[in-house]
Amino acid sequence: MQPIRMFDSLRVQSPHLASMRDAIDAVLSSGRLVLGPAVADFEQAFADYIGVAHCVGVANGSDALELALRALEIGPGSSVLTVANAGGYTTTAIRACGAQARYVDIDEQTLLIDAEALERALGERPQALVLTHLYGQMADAENIAARCRHHGVAMIEDCAQAHGAARNGRRAGSHGTLACFSFYPTKNLGAVGDGGAVLTADEHLAKRVRQLRQYGWSDKYRVDLAGGRNSRLDELQAAVLGVKLLHLEAENERRRAVARRYQAQVRNPLIRLPTRAAGADDVVHLAVLRCSRRDGLRAHLAGCGIDSDVHYPIPDHWQPAWRDASPPSLPVTEAAAAEVLSLPCHPALDEEEIQRVIEAVNAFR
């Protein structure tokens, strides 16, 4: 029996291998390996795709978050709202800036930020909100952006799990003051190594991020902006991303088809599938279910040769390195962390594998 993997890099890449190799060859023959035409072309193509004027390629999604915060001058004394169920990347970035993360609880159904709790937190005058489009689901970015504007709070969208998600004709990444993407290989738009990007409609902020990704330089060897580093997207990754962007829509549709099958056919009283429309507002980065006996279910699936994973087991406010003397109470976040389990969901899963996953989940007692 073949194991079913959470993500199968070789199979997901295989339809694009020939064009990826051509793109890589073109970079190698150009002799330009850093911040050359491949990065510039990809930045333009991705900005056009998301529908935002500026895209700045950076080294990874975590740097994208940190540099976006730094571009907004978030630092010691600032507080930034976010959720505690999104893997800790945003908290890492906030803490790296010397600012304080303030957590907002999540909605029981979607596991995205809770609108009422957010409204209360916005009233406490934070400097920024990082809005995470988790598991591929697009949060209500349009209304939340309006609430942020009302309160004078900057909004950064974390789109690391939502490449291509759209609502009312606008994509995730086009509502925030800035938006951050990761191109880690397992992402819906994945490189063959690390990569990331910051998008913004604001020319001044785009310029700041461009400076911050390259030591804070305004010109070669002249540091005009503090807080910079080396965080460049490289030419090879950009060339590969340019090829893969052409297939993103089709691959997102494949992911939605997998989620619809799970939605329609997983029938087990021990398991709850969060309601997902799996329409345009959802690019199904992860297929997440809830089960109070999550670890037993995971072991059962492993026994059937099916990988699964937990996104994420420890909420940020409980991470040992960050836990303070009086962590906030986030009941919905905490309950979800004990129950969520992600099933295999990627564009190369075939019918037989999907069926095997459904049957194994339904057979769990």
Ligand SMILES: Cc1ncc(COP(=O)(O)O)c(C=O)c1O
């Ligand atoms: C929601 C979210 N934000 C940020 C990141 C960080 O991206 P990277 O791994 O490229 O640093 C990730 C991915 O790993 C993520 O899933």
